[in-house]
Amino acid sequence: MKCFKSFVAIIVLLSGAFFHSSAQNQNVRYDEKDPSIFYDVVTHVRNSSHLPMNELVTEIALHLLGTPYVAATLEHEPEMLTINMRETDCILFVEMCIALAITAKDAHPSFEDYCNHIREFRYRDGKVDGYTSRIHYTSEWIIQNSDRGYMKEFTSDLGEPLNQTFSYMSTHSDSYKQLKDYPDLIREIRNVERVLNESGPYYFIPQDKIKECESQIRNGDIICFRSNVEGLDISHVALAYWDKGELKFIHASFKEKKVVIDRQTIADYAKNGIRVVRLN
Numbered sequence: 001m002k003c004f005k006s007f008v009a010i011i012v013l014l015s016g017a018f019f020h021s022s023a024q025n026q027n028v029r030y031d032e033k034d035p036s037i038f039y040d041v042v043t044h045v046r047n048s049s050h051l052p053m054n055e056l057v058t059e060i061a062l063h064l065l066g067t068p069y070v071a072a073t074l075e076h077e078p079e080m081l082t083i084n085m086r087e088t089d090c091i092l093f094v095e096m097c098i099a100l101a102i103t104a105k106d107a108h109p110s111f112e113d114y115c116n117h118i119r120e121f122r123y124r125d126g127k128v129d130g131y132t133s134r135i136h137y138t139s140e141w142i143i144q145n146s147d148r149g150y151m152k153e154f155t156s157d158l159g160e161p162l163n164q165t166f167s168y169m170s171t172h173s174d175s176y177k178q179l180k181d182y183p184d185l186i187r188e189i190r191n192v193e194r195v196l197n198e199s200g201p202y203y204f205i206p207q208d209k210i211k212e213c214e215s216q217i218r219n220g221d222i223i224c225f226r227s228n229v230e231g232l233d234i235s236h237v238a239l240a241y242w243d244k245g246e247l248k249f250i251h252a253s254f255k256e257k258k259v260v261i262d263r264q265t266i267a268d269y270a271k272n273g274i275r276v277v278r279l280n
Contacts, residue, residue: 027128028115029076030083035111037085041100042109049104053279054220056101061220061239061250064097067259069252075177079131081119090237091138093252093259094222095121097239098150098279121145131178132188137166138224138234139196142277151222155275158213159205166193167231193231202233205274210267214247217266222277223249225270234275240266 044063048056070087088096099117103109120126123133124144135141145151170190173179179186204226205213217223217240227235238251246265253260262269 027080028083029080030115031086034083034085038100038111038114042104045101045104053098053101054218056104057097057220057239057279058241058250060097060100060104061093061241061259064093065250065259065261067093067252069254069257069259071254074134077178079128079134079178081115081122081128083115083118088252088259090252090254091141094237094239101279102150120148121150130185132185132192136169136189137192137196138237139164139166139199139202140192142224142275143196143199146277149280151277151279153275153277155203155205155277156201158216158276159203159209159273162202162204162226164200164202164233165231166196166233168229169193171231196233203275205276207267207270207273210270210274214267217247217276218278220279222279223266223270224275224277226272226274228272235272238262238266240276 041060041063045056045059048059051059067085068087069089071089073084073087073089073092074082076082084092085096095118099114099121102117103114106113119128121141121144122135123129124135124140127133135144142151142153146153169176169179170186170193173186173189179189219240219242221240223238223240224234225236225238227233229235236251238249241248241250241261243261247267248264249262249266249269250259251262252258253262266274
C-alpha cells in the first residue's frame with residue numbers, strides 16, 4: 001500500500017493524472033473518481049495547509065461548493081467504510097471537510113490516510129463492526145471527536161441548559177432497514193441512547209439569543225441545528241461562515257440539492273436553536 005501511495009503522489013504532482021483503482025480496497029467502498037477529487041482538494045489547499053483548522057476547513061468547504069446533495073449514501077450492505085466525495089449530505093459534508101483538512105496538514109497527504117480519518121470520525125472507537133458501530137447521533141459524534149482532541153463544544157459558554165433525551169432510533173426502528181426485524185440490534189441502539197442520556201448536561205443557544213452571541217462564532221465552527229423531534233438531538237449540521245458582515249453557513253442543502261452558502265443567516269434559520277462546536 002505504501003508503494004501505491006507513493007506512485008499515486010508522484011503521478012499527481014508531476015502530471016496531474018491519477019490511477020483509477022477498483023471500487024473496494026481493504027474493506028473500503030468508494031468510486032474510482034473519489035481519489036481524484038481528494039487529490040484535487042489537497043492540491044488546491046497545498047499553500048494554505050499552515051492555516052488554523054477552522055480557516056482551512058472553510059477554504060475546503062468553499063472549494064466544494066456545488067457538490068450535489070444526496071441522502072442515504074452510506075446505506076449499503078454489508079456495513080463497511082463508505083467514501084463518497086462526489087455527493088454528500090449535511091453531516092457527511094462537515095465530516096469530509098474536517099478529514100480533508102487534517103490530511104492536508106500531513107507532509108505527504110494520501111487518500112488512504114483520509115479514509116482512515118473518516119473511519120475514526122464515523123465509527124465508535126474507529127472500528128467498523130456492523131450497522132450499530134456507526135455513530136448515528138450527532139451528540140455522540142461530538143463527544144467521541146472531542147475526546148480525541150479534534151473539537152470542543154462551547155455551547156455552555158453562550159447558551160442555556162437543554163433537556164435533551166435520546167430515543168428516536170429505537171422507538172422508530174421500522175424506519176431503518178438495518179434495524180427493522182432485528183431486535184438484538186435495536187437493543188444495541190437502545191444502549192447507545194442510554195449512555196447518551198447519561199452523558200449530559202447538554203446546552204443550546206435559543207434562536208432569540210443567537211444575535212447577541214454571534215460575535216463569538218468563527219468561520220469553520222460547526223453549527224448543529226437543534227431538532228424539535230422527541231428523542232432526536234440534531235436535525236442539520238453546517239459550517240459557520242461570515243459573509244459581508246452576516247453570520248451565514250455553508251452546508252449540503254436538501255432544498256438546493258447541493259453544497260451552498262445559505263441565503264439565510266444562522267439566526268434566521270435556527271428556529272429551534274443551535275449548538276456550536278469549535279475545531280482544535
